[in-house]
Amino acid sequence: MATGATGVAEAGAALEITDGFHLLIDALKLNGIGTIYNVPGIPITDLGRYAQAQGMRVISFRHEQNAGFAASVAGFLTKTPGICMTVSAPGFMNGLTALANATTNCWPMILISGSSEREIVDLAQGDYEEMDQLAMARPFCKAAYRLNHAEDIGIAVARAIRSAVSGRPGGVYLDIPGAMLGQTMEAEAGRRSLVKVIDPAPKMRPSPEAIARAMGVLKEAKRPLIVIGKGAAYDQSDDLIRQLVEKTGYPFLPMSMAKGVLPDTHPQCGAAARSMILQESDVVIMMGARINWLLSHGKGKQWGEPGSKKFVQIDIDAEEMDSNVEIAAPLVGDVGSCAAALIEAMDADPVAPPKDWLDRVHAKAEANMQKMSSRLQNNNHPMDYHAALGVLKQAINDRPDTILVNEGANTLDLARSIVNIHKPRHRIDVGTWGVMGIGMGAAIAAAVETGKQVLAVEGDSAFGFCGMEVETICRYKLPVCVVVFNNDGIYRGDGENWGGGDDPATTAFVKNARYDMMMEAFGGVGAWVKTPDELRQAVEAALASGKPTLINAAIDPAAGKESGNIGNLNPSSVVAQALYPQAKKTQG
Ligand code: OXT
Ligand code: ADP
Numbered sequence: 001m002a003t004g005a006t007g008v009a010e011a012g013a014a015l016e017i018t019d020g021f022h023l024l025i026d027a028l029k030l031n032g033i034g035t036i037y038n039v040p041g042i043p044i045t046d047l048g049r050y051a052q053a054q055g056m057r058v059i060s061f062r063h064e065q066n067a068g069f070a071a072s073v074a075g076f077l078t079k080t081p082g083i084c085m086t087v088s089a090p091g092f093m094n095g096l097t098a099l100a101n102a103t104t105n106c107w108p109m110i111l112i113s114g115s116s117e118r119e120i121v122d123l124a125q126g127d128y129e130e131m132d133q134l135a136m137a138r139p140f141c142k143a144a145y146r147l148n149h150a151e152d153i154g155i156a157v158a159r160a161i162r163s164a165v166s167g168r169p170g171g172v173y174l175d176i177p178g179a180m181l182g183q184t185m186e187a188e189a190g191r192r193s194l195v196k197v198i199d200p201a202p203k204m205r206p207s208p209e210a211i212a213r214a215m216g217v218l219k220e221a222k223r224p225l226i227v228i229g230k231g232a233a234y235d236q237s238d239d240l241i242r243q244l245v246e247k248t249g250y251p252f253l254p255m256s257m258a259k260g261v262l263p264d265t266h267p268q269c270g271a272a273a274r275s276m277i278l279q280e281s282d283v284v285i286m287m288g289a290r291i292n293w294l295l296s297h298g299k300g301k302q303w304g305e306p307g308s309k310k311f312v313q314i315d316i317d318a319e320e321m322d323s324n325v326e327i328a329a330p331l332v333g334d335v336g337s338c339a340a341a342l343i344e345a346m347d348a349d350p351v352a353p354p355k356d357w358l359d360r361v362h363a364k365a366e367a368n369m370q371k372m373s374s375r376l377q378n379n380n381h382p383m384d385y386h387a388a389l390g391v392l393k394q395a396i397n398d399r400p401d402t403i404l405v406n407e408g409a410n411t412l413d414l415a416r417s418i419v420n421i422h423k424p425r426h427r428i429d430v431g432t433w434g435v436m437g438i439g440m441g442a443a444i445a446a447a448v449e450t451g452k453q454v455l456a457v458e459g460d461s462a463f464g465f466c467g468m469e470v471e472t473i474c475r476y477k478l479p480v481c482v483v484v485f486n487n488d489g490i491y492r493g494d495g496e497n498w499g500g501g502d503d504p505a506t507t508a509f510v511k512n513a514r515y516d517m518m519m520e521a522f523g524g525v526g527a528w529v530k531t532p533d534e535l536r537q538a539v540e541a542a543l544a545s546g547k548p549t550l551i552n553a554a555i556d557p558a559a560g561k562e563s564g565n566i567g568n569l570n571p572s573s574v575v576a577q578a579l580y581p582q583a584k585k586t587q588g
């Protein structure tokens with residue numbers, strides 16, 4: 001079977017010509033891309049078949065959004081653009097949310113969509129699935145290109161890869177009019193037209209002046225803190241990050257998807273003292289983390305007295321500096337290069353580990369963890385989030401190689417603080433947008449890209465956005481265990497219709513829904529559990545067997561909070577409070 005660019009050569013030997021289909025496949029393979037996340041249809045059905053025939057892994061999904069989320073997560077995990085392939089207009093649009101989400105999260109992904117007859121689209125003459133996709137895609141990605149000629153495939157794929165991974169990574173759109181795929185050219189010329197991208201994401205080293213400036217700020221620090229973000233997780237310089245953190249002796253706070261870059265059990269981890277360290281720190285090193293809504297924009301009472309902080313920010317994107325607050329020492333570069341330069345500077349001129357401060361952070365974190373641990377042991381009936389998550393925490397402790405995927409509101413926020421992550425890039429969640437529906441795509445990509453066991457902990461609403469992909473999980477026999485936290489609704493399952501009518505509350509679902517039977521319908525294992533013991537047994541069986549499994553975990557419908565930890569972001573209104581007595585409960 002042909003591999004890499006030799007596909008063209010071998011096809012050429014037999015036929016002396018090649019075509020757009022094969023040039024595209026060979027261009028991807030030549031650049032080390034071996035997997036396509038796909039939904040077939042006109043005009044790309046055969047492209048998927050040929051890719052599979054040429055030795056690529058083609059994972060066909062039930063909906064393009066999930067294929068797109070998978071591609072973006074593949075990009076996050078591998079630093080190589082994940083490829084999502086869709087049909088024209090509606091399929092393309094289904095993939096667009098994922099493309100925008102990849103760009104927002106700074107993950108490399110390429111959305112390749114077939115498109116209709118150019119001349120007809122441009123004259124708006126009503127072609128099959130007519131749409132000016134290139135124009136539509138532009139606002140949602142870093143770069144968008146259209147391929148009109150087969151001879152341009154090599155260079156277009158090279159540009160797309162470089163755009164996706166260089167500098168701040170993001171989404172790229174590649175428009176492939178169906179007619180282009182069938183274009184033929186002489187095989188040897190085709191082979192020569194392919195481009196292997198050299199050094200697609202060059203290291204960016206900070207200047208010595210910038211390092212000296214940062215060292216000056218760190219030397220003055222009394223209560224320093226390192227915030228580690230998913231840009232640091234993405235960078236994969238895990239050893240350098242650990243060396244830097246341990247050399248400084250500073251406490252660190254992992255953002256959600258940076259949990260595990262250093263284990264949550266590391267003695268310098270301050271996650272369980274979050275409020276205290278944000279408020280009381282005086283110098284904060286931001287490492288691949290933006291100062292956005294997830295950190296209250298670096299302002300307000302969460303951050304203590306105005307003007308009480310100095311920021312050192314490590315980021316690959318210079319424009320990120322001063323986006324929300326003043327950055328005293330910008331370090332523009334990749335995390336690995338910046339960490340290495342700081343380590344070198346500290347070898348020459350060490351910073352003093354802030355022992356008293358670290359002891360205080362430790363004491364606060366210990367106290368919070370103690371408070372939490374008693375709640376995790378409870379045997380309440382119906383089961384609550386804490387009891388269920390206590391079981392899952394233990395499951396991950398026992399099998400730290402398992403990748404945790406997590407979405408929902410309460411399901412997300414509580415799992416984040418309860419379930420420790422022990423290894424880098426072993427937690428994938430809703431990311432910067434807080435988007436529901438990433439779960440099954442992320443779980444599939446994690447299993448496909450790493451071969452590891454995946455545990456997807458899903459709110460019942462979150463799962464509903466992508467649940468049909470359990471068929472994909474079964475079809476490809478992936479080691480994915482989905483646990484649906486079934487509280488009969490969005491945030492809570494005990495909502496009422498405020499108008500008193502027969503329709504259910506806007507946030508309520510069918511009670512006691514049998515999500516487990518969805519998995520059974522496709523040949524996987526289903527379990528309906530109501531107690532922590534039953535959950536423990538079902539999870540252990542799933543993780544030990546690696547079989548596609550869905551555990552439908554009944555959670556107290558009254559246990560959740562409106563919007564989990566971010567209820568404060570809901571707009572409130574005095575009019576609503578006057579009109580509806582119930583509004584007090586949800587609007588605070
Ligand atoms: O220090 P303090 O005292 O403050 O305490 C903190 C930590 O120190 C402590 N902690 C610990 N204690 C003990 N031990 C340990 N180990 C420990 N670790 C930490 O715990 C507290 C809290 O810590 P945390 O979590 O780190 O900090 P905090 O304050 O929460 O951090 C703030 C944030 C903002 C960084 C954090 O909350 C965060 O990352 N939040 C992300 C929130 C998010 O993105 N949510 C998802 C979106 S919500 C909403 O939009 C939803 N929708 C609408 C919708 C969406 N999103 N998308 C689409 C496409 N359509 C619609 C929907 C439909 S959610 C949703 C469905 C919800 O229903 P489900 O059924 O799916 O889920 P359920 O709610 O379960 O029913
Ligand atoms: P989190 O949500 O975990 O706080 P964000 O997604 O907000 O993280 O921030 C990630 C940041 O990391 C972005 O500003 C992005 O430019 C940056 N980044 C991405 N890759 C790298 C890298 N290799 N080196 C340094 N910074 C990076």
Ligand code: MG
Nearest residue numbers: 459460489491
């Ligand atoms: Mg729910």
